[in-house]
Amino acid sequence: MSKERLNLLTLQEAIDLLGVSRATIDRWRKEKQLPYIKIGKEIWVDPEQLHAWVHLHALGNGAERRSVRKAARKTVTVGYQSGAALLWSTLIIKQLGLFEQELEKTSPSADYEVRWTNASNGMELVEELIAGRVQIVSVGDYPIVAGRGLGQLLPRFRPLVLAFDGKTSGGGGISLVVPAGGRVRKPEELAEVAISTVGHSSASYRLGQYMGAFGFDSAPVVHRRMGDCLSGLMEGSAGAAVLWEPYLSWAQLLGAGSPIGSEGVGGDYLTGLMTDGNWADGNEDTVIAYLKAHLRAHAFIRRQPEQAAVLIHQASGFPVSVVSRVLPQIRWDASIYGRDLQTLSRVGGGQYGEPNGDGGAGGAPVFQKRYLQEAVEALRLPLLPDAPLPGEWSREHVY
Template sequence: MANERFNLLSLQEAMDILGVSRATIDRWRKDKQLPHIKVGKEIWIDKEKLEAWVYLHSRQHQPAERPKERPGREVTVGYQSGAALLWSTLIIKRLGLFEEELKRTSPSGSYRVTWANAPNGMELVESLIGGRVQIASIGDYPMIASHSLSRVLPRFRPLFLAFDGKTSNGGGLALVVPKGSNLRYADELTDRAISTVGHSSASHRLRQWMSANGLVSDPVVHRTMSECLDGIVKGNVGASFMWEPYLSWARSIGAGVPFPSEGFGGDYLTGIMADGNWAAGHEDVIISYLKAHLRAHAFMRSNPDKASVIIAEESGYPVQVVAGVIPSIRWDASLYERDVHTLRRLNETHAGLIPAAEDRGQPGFGPGQPYLQYAAEGLKLPGLSDAPLIGEWSDEEYY
């Protein structure tokens, strides 16, 4: 109940009166000086001051217009069925988790969800820039590139929402040579064709590895990952830098073997990005998607066999290959200090690849808006901190 003696409303009562989410009212408190009183951990709002604030920030003084019927909203989610660390989207899509959460969040709302399968992450970044996709699942290199692009594209505001699959010490990425090639040392690949997907997490790490080994390969062939596997099968490339599930697929058919080498730039991370301009007006949709994302992670951790069947049917990969890959991936959406350090190192090696411009404070890879926190709260999961979780990955905190 309201504190009638002081004419105060609880935060929940104010949210009910205004018809907004916790994320929205927190943003109003921060950006629009919504008057409030904080006593300990409790937040109270003076009813009279709230009414005055609403009047100042509304159009009540203008002639009232008959509200127009709100049309259904369309949300396009971009994903990559060909990247194992991003397979959670296939679970969301197949089980209808996003649509289910949208109905729970806004029972009277009308939404149309479409899905866009892309061959690589940079294509999805282009779609975010062009407004064709609102939420996208991409690798760490496209995440870094999107932040760099925001410095030279004034209207582009990429917003990091959560992580998807993670692997440690370069796991899930490897340089593969055709079986029987007898290549053992880096310098033996000089002047050999090496194939990978251009402008991807794989190509970025390949460049790092080549530079560390003083290797000059002419040419580095940019192809789709399917073409990279085909090149290994036919033996018409010296090597291919590949990601899962293509690594396991190549081994399962006896076509290729990993080339002996050290790690490729530390941990391999993937995540969820959104168009920040669009997200500001669709917080309920963002939180609904993140709830679906967390549910998909829980499903893959607790039901790997069922998840393998679904992913195999959605992607076309052999179920045996999928089943072998899923347990090797850490399905954890939360942000750790370890992840921040990984992204920082990637960003440092990425410097200079995109024209420099003034950093206008565009969203980076900190916690940002607390959408993941609200999603976790909505699912009754342990609370998430405003700051990155301390230290290394924990076995106790999975999201």
């Protein structure tokens, strides 16, 4: 007998009718006894029973309606870094309202308030994540790995990596820069020069690599904000600085400094999205909505770089000329490669786990790839495999 004669809805039809995600439907089936019929492997929904269930859960008496409205209002705070070019996709999300759009699609009856917190470095955002003041953060590879150690020390913090963001290869994106016209010509001459960078960051990690490889371990290191590092080069108060983009390109455009040779030092530079797995467990729809916005922002940057440069300029204050120079140098790709896990292993000084959905032992951050896969499927992009993508970064499929 056909489902039309039985007057039944497919599960997808029920999802479309309610305007929610598959994850929400599955949770409602388990927790709120959403009525359904299983015939073989197929799941069907009786529209009359569905209407009665919706009426029971959302259209009760006046006190219940007030309670539902109050419970539906949620605040989500996103932490970002406008001063880090590899994380500029967040600015596109914010400027275009992509997150709010996806939340509306996922839960049209809910009342969401999205807040944004701009930080000067990633470790500030990790601290905010631990404190529960932000729920999703965009950070570099060093803060991602540092989260693992903090998760091992703090049993209530379960760091979860959702997706990658901007990537650069072979030491690009962060470089050791010396003042233009200065006396330093090669790395070995930096031993007695004051070097500035942001402390406890992906830049300071690279500085440690440089110092060990070129033997200037005794050089004084000054921890400053990235903007102050650039100013120090321009004013002559710093003998060198480790700059990340866009400050690296800005220094070159201003004629304030140039990268010094670092062949053989520095692997890929990665950035990504983190959350607390404990929060994500109860907010799957919100996580998936943000990842959909994240993927849409990547596509926007790749397809409309000129418009993206203007939006980023408006949100960050960096000159359009600098932004336009930097954007094409970054690979905007949320997907997880084995190559990326190897980079995190180098940064963390040990083995970095493969993507899974079980949480890391001792609080180690893991990739909850299921969320990214659901976002990819919802946007009708080519499906991602369960395992990390092999080989080199693909030219054909970027997310």
